[in-house]
Amino acid sequence: METTSSSPVKPRRKDKEEDGRAEQEDSSDQVGEPQRKLPRLSEAVESKEVLLNEKYQQPEITQWLQTAWTEERKTQDTKEGQTGAQVFSDPFQICLLPGMLEQGQSQALVAEIIQKVEWSRKQMDLYEFYQSTDLSNMPTCRLLTNFLQVLRKQVRPWLEKVTHLKLDYVSASCSMYTCGDYLLVHDDLLKDRQVAFIYYLSPWEGAEEWTESQGGCLEIFGSDDQCFPQFPVQRKIAPKDNQFAFFKVGSRSFHQVGEVTTFDYPRLTINGWFHGETNEAFVADSLRAFPRLNYLQPDSNNKPPLCLFLNNVYLKGATRRSIQKRIEENSEICLYEFFKREKFELARSQLLAESSTLKWRRQGPANAHNYEVLDLTTARGTILELLQLFRSHAMFDLLRDFTDLDLSGADADRPTCSVELQRWSHGNYTVLGDGLASEENTLDLVYYLNAAEGAAVITYLSPDAEMPTAKAPADVRRSDYDGEEEDDSVLLTITPVDNALNIVYRCEGTTKFTKYVSRNTPLEKGPVFVISCSYKE
Incomplete structure (x- = not known):
């Protein structure tokens, strides 16, 4: 086939007029569609501020988590009796903190999300779901802004003690997965990301803790000697209301969000990263x-x-x-x-x-x-x-x-x-x-x-x-x-x-x-x- 350097041969583009019509349909659909996918709460809980569960502020709980996170304990899973907090060691360390906020807080956050959050539809090879802008860009969302401050002022220094990592700032946004949405296997490694977190919001009666059949699980993968993720999934963590999960971002922190299979409720989370110095694992990953x-x-x-x-x-x-x-x-x-x-x-x-x-x-x-x-x-x-x-x-x-x-x-x-x-x-x-x-x-x-x-x-x-x-x-x-x-x-x-x-x-x-x-x-x-x-x- 003869080609010229000034006009490289490549597949034809889609018809722009068709694309234009599609964009108009997409934009009009996205204005109200995400909100229709969020079921209303039977009772809206009034809350002036977001409050961290007092149990997690106790020194003995922090000490327990520090111990559970150390090298000596990485060969086994552990669970704390008072809070129900868990640290999983395999295939990489993940910590679950049930009841992270005081009772009723997640319901108040969801009520504000339903009323005020604007969603953007994200579609690519890796994912399909709805996402908000960063919480720092939501001045009208008082509780979400307050939640971000809790992450910055209370959770960040607490995580520094638990993980022994220097954490400088936090980025966070809301994500909503409706039936058919998913996020495929990735490791989160990028520049200065140190700790990834997910806060689950599912305060609807009967859907506080999801079953595996509803989908939306955080699915964890093991990896081989070359740091490639391997089938099958090794661990599944189902959405649970008011639960906070976090893990250290590294060259083996492969995970995905399983496809949501229920039409009844969306998988709603606040998620993001605690950032610090350049992640050392990122350099090695670039050679893979x-x-x-x-x-x-x-x-x-x-x-x-x-x-x-x-x-x-x-x-x-x-x-x-x-x-x-x-x-x-x-x-x-x-x-x-x-x-x-x-x-x-x-x-x-x-x-x-x-x-x-x-x-x-x-x-x-x-x-x-x-x-x-x-x-x-x-x-x-x-x-x-x-x-x-x-x-x-x-x-x-x-x-x-x-x-x-x-x-x-x-x-x-x-x-x-x-x-x-x-x-x-x-x-x-x-x-x-x-x-x-x-x-x-x-x-x-x-x-x-x-x-x-x-x-x-x-x-x-x-x-x-x-x-x-x-x-x-x-x-x-x-x-x-x-x-x-x-x-x-x-x-x-x-x-x-x-x-x-x-x-x-x-x-x-x-x-x-x-x-x-x-x-x-x-x-x-x-x-x-x-x-x-x-x-x-």
Whole structure:
């Protein structure tokens, strides 16, 4: 494919007029929608100020927590009898303080939140939820401002005693997760963050302490020798009204907020960080690289005749020239009914019938990927034939005709490809990271079997967009993909369509992610299967 340096080829942007209409709809929806998701309190508790539970101000409780937090006690979980405070040691230290404020305080805070807080919808690869501005920017919210002062003047010096860390200031905001919202695996490491905290607000009768089935748990991950988070989740902490949780931010402090699955109540918290000196773990973390795809040369031993597999229309010279022109202009195309219908049906039926007997492995690490990949050595039948076809010289020849890339012929140097068969179900995702950024120009192929709306949706982002790391849900991320900033980052979205081959030419630096599959996504027909390939000249 011929390109010019002044006009790099990349996927087409969304139609701006459509985006404009979408922005207007989003903005009008966000004005009242968050407040409608917050159930009213039966009795509004009057409170002039936020008061810290006196039990936690007792010297003996502080001493107990200091002891529980020391190195000698990190091998076991401990619980204090008077307050019910707990310190968990595995996989990293977390402290829970039930009843942090005096009785009735959380109800008063929620009443003020319902009446006065303005919410912003946050949507990106890593998260979907509502967030407020920082508590320091809420002069009309008297109790929330007072809560921030309690964090600054009482909790901060107290935490310094418990953790032996120098803490300079605190940042805090309100977060609301409604049904379907989530925050995926991250470690919170950024610059000067030292201690992360969550204060839970759930004063509604019958919902003071959530069950695991309602979702919204703080889910804690262990990590391997390279500080990569590992499946499965090791510990779950359910939302509990008036409970304060905190942990030391480090290279292994991987956690997520599990998807909220109840429509009855939102997961409401005040959360943030206590900041201090530059976090020493941050430097080591910056050297941690995600695993890369394995690229192989075309398989010379396999010579499948394309006419037995492909829809005949895609073998015609006129069609190939038309596809090449489209890709040169837009850098992407979707080829519907790509394989013969009988081949597609055989492959889909085989995957659904034999999915449990085929050998699948979960693709990690958890802060980058969560989906299943087929062990290609266990493939057979039509599935094996299709996978072999994507790596065959015949496919390299066809893609050369489609794109004018040097994937075969006299000008081809050492073309390579990566082929993967993925299985996508509820809770699966990929997030942005170094491993998903293209280091050079590549050609992506995406082919769906047993497609379902909302499952395995792929978003391509501009190479000009600031590259994020999975650190936090708020101030440090590249622009959320709502509002005007979407035009500057989102280049293309691929939605699942059965037996359609999506071809995307992406230039160096372009990145992508596959959107989290919510449990609200209907998968009655079973999981979605994706043949995902990348080709290099």
